[in-house]
Amino acid sequence: MTAPHAHPSPGHHPSTGPSGPGPSSASARETTEGTVYTVTGGDWDEVVAAAAKADDERIIVNMGPQHPSTHGVLRLILEIDGETVTEARCGIGYLHTGIEKNLEFRNWTQGTTFVTRMDYLTPFYNEAAYCLGVEKLLGIEDQVPDRASVIRVLLMELNRLSSHLVAIATGGMELGATTIMIYGFRDRELILDIFELITGLRMNHAYIRPGGLAQDLPPGTVDQIRAFLKTMRKNLVEYDKLATGNPIFKARLQDVGYLDLAGCMALGVTGPILRATGLPHDLRKTDPYCGYETYDFEVPTADTCDAYGRFLIRLEEMRQSLRIVEQCLERLEPGPVMVADKKIAWPAQLALGPDGLGNSLDHIKNIMGTSMEALIHHFKLVTEGFRVPPGQAYVAVESPKGELGAHVVSDGGTRPYRVHFRDPSFTNLQAVAAMCEGGQVADVIVAVASIDPVMGGVDR
């Protein structure tokens, strides 16, 4: 942490502790902004002593961007008066990777490989929002096969589980509740195993493609998911036993990070934070996509407007997700997983070769040896891509964090003209000031954890 300015002072060497050897641990430096101390822990005494000598109590603390409890590279700029936060601001952009700009230089199908890396805890939502947008521009929403939609829903709901598990796990860890962290990551691992089985990768799948899916489910998937459902139903109870009624956990979360309905609406906050104000707004119900209107599930709400309510909602949403996954498994009928239009359907007959996942040699032999047309299509689709008629579309999905919208613009070419993502983490993070000001420094951690921002999605 640096106080009050971010630049590390020149010649500063981190010390091993208050009694450690070496030069003075907290070095002071005069700037136009006032005295700047760079502290690395264990040397707060000097800062406090210096601050006591100064006539005002006000200290500005930079928490992050490399602080373990700020969910990645989030920089919180806190003005503190004793233990009270008087002003809280966010500094973002440390993980900006230019994904939206990069998309404009790849074809429409390649876009999924980029968007899946935005919010890396919810890759399937990024892919689904993008692909639904492209499909809307192409006008092929109705041609996407049922099996593809069911698998999309299945993956999205499993992904909701894994995202909420990380939210709860890291949130618990930041409070010092390391058991919750162990439980959360243990269960998330089971889901990542399923993802790995289906897509070949634990994260960054690029499995949902415009028009359908990259490939069908491999054998054994349904059995593994059923086994997982059984385990997860048993494990979910543990979170209740461990945390829901835990007096310390409740004391840390209740009435912390308060944001009511009016605040949520003004700040555009969606997801569990909005539902914790009692409004059952869920795009899966109000603006369904991928056939969500045909699934039987409930939208949990709470009326506490605080971090505890958001925790309870996440727990309940996981139970509902298990219900949806179960319904998906019942609906899985054999069939195609990509639109029939060969001008759009990416020829992805993939197989595992010695250098990783690639086009199946049988498929290549088939098109090279027997079908000139298939070879031409394969070549043109892969090198050029397909054209998308000019226009724009906005498609939103309910990601675990809130409304994830994709604004997709085409100029009639084979590459996206402009894709903008309305990432829920980005929007929700604006609520930090409203949630934290006037509270304790320790409550900032709880409030930020209850927002569950993922900087990959915030900065894109």
Added chain:
Amino acid sequence: MTDANGSNGVNPDQDLNAENLPGHRGDQGEPIRVQRGMFGANNGGDTTGYGGLVRPVRLPGQATRPYGGWFDEVADELEGALEEQSLLPENVIEKTVVDRGQLTFHIAREHLPRVARTLRDDPALRFELCTGVSGVHFPGDKGRELHAVYHLRSITHSRMIRLEVSAPDSDPHIPSIVDVYPTNDWHERETYDFFGLIFDGHPALTRIMMPDDWQGFPQRKDYPLGGIPVEYKGAQIPAPDQRRSYS
């Protein structure tokens, strides 16, 4: 048939009598660029014999009434509410586009805050939630190069509409709607950061993603992507913006 097409046959986009040709979009859509050749390859790679093809690309144009579904209701309510504020709807709403099941109002930029406030507060409209602003840069759309696109959601009525505002490159100013939708604070900063659109009235319009001292606006179309050629299995792979494209 007109003679303006020269001797090489008829270009449907220049022929006034060709309105009824299939796939012809007419001239009311917003022209954003001109497509040359059959496949869009711009470095002599088009050997089809259609290399001389010239075709303007237009965004979907003005829709005619009825728009269908609840679109007419929203449009009527909005026009009525504007008239109550003694504004002429045709001065405020430049055009209304219905495309792919989504309703878009193109708003004259000086009227944007008034329209946003009306859409938020009118009980029959009630678009409570703004999902931010997205910029789009159309260098070929002369005088309207920079577009700001807002998506508004009504939770009360379960509806979604789009507002589109444009500004020329030479005067990239659009009024801020942060005082109507505070959520747009960061979104407008992001659009300023990437497109150089200046949102007048924003409380603190600074860069948000790029470093504070960054020069230029990265998401504009004339801003290069950058990148270096890489070697893979003995071959040079050019940077993504240097590769052949077919757009």
